[in-house]
Amino acid sequence: MRRAVFPGSFDPLTNGHLDIITRSSPLFDEIVIAVLNNADKQPMFSVDERCEMIREVLPSVCTNDCVMVVESFSGLTADFARSKNATAIVRGIRAVSDYEYELRMALMNRRLEPTIETVFLMAGEEFSYVSSTLMKQVFELGGRVEGLIPTLVEERMREKLNK
Numbered sequence: 744m745r746r747a748v749f750p751g752s753f754d755p756l757t758n759g760h761l762d763i764i765t766r767s768s769p770l771f772d773e774i775v776i777a778v779l780n781n782a783d784k785q786p787m788f789s790v791d792e793r794c795e796m797i798r799e800v801l802p803s804v805c806t807n808d809c810v811m812v813v814e815s816f817s818g819l820t821a822d823f824a825r826s827k828n829a830t831a832i833v834r835g836i837r838a839v840s841d842y843e844y845e846l847r848m849a850l851m852n853r854r855l856e857p858t859i860e861t862v863f864l865m866a867g868e869e870f871s872y873v874s875s876t877l878m879k880q881v882f883e884l885g886g887r888v889e890g891l892i893p894t895l896v897e898e899r900m901r902e903k904l905n906k
């Protein structure tokens with residue numbers, strides 16, 4: 744059983760995240776999409792809202808025969824991955840600028856849990872500039888984010904802003 748954990752803030756889910764999920768699905772039997780419950784940050788969506796959106800969007804994504812599970816977690820990714828008996832942590836790399844941060848995290852996670860490897864996947868070029876932060880900023884200022892985030896996420900963002 745090859746199980747991977749794909750950790751992130753997912754505030755909100757973007758098409759870049761979905762691209763990584765699709766690309767990683769042939770490599771594993773199960774992927775746990777792990778939504779960080781980060782008390783330090785002021786997120787746009789609650790952890791439950793983020794998990795729910797991911798669960799709603801996932802059926803529209805090609806995930807081969809890979810089982811997809813969505814869970815929230817607090818604390819260390821390495822601890823969470825160990826508790827799931829995962830063999831890998833999946834992270835997406837969009838551009839060289841991501842590399843240093845991701846390398847530091849991967850090395851730290853390996854030190855914390857040497858049996859779990861981080862697997863980096865290159866996001867599609869069309870998503871190389873897509874981040875949750877940029878999507879929120881552009882959307883809040885009235886810019887178009889069509890094609891960069893799932894339609895459902897765009898609707899939920901609109902609902903949030905209209906509240």
Ligand code: PNS
Nearest residue numbers: 750751752753779818819820848851852
């Ligand atoms: O989507 P993000 O915000 O880039 O994801 C970052 C995330 C959640 C993977 C990272 O912040 C993380 O792993 N946080 C949990 C706490 C932890 O394990 N910190 C040490 C990482 S070496």
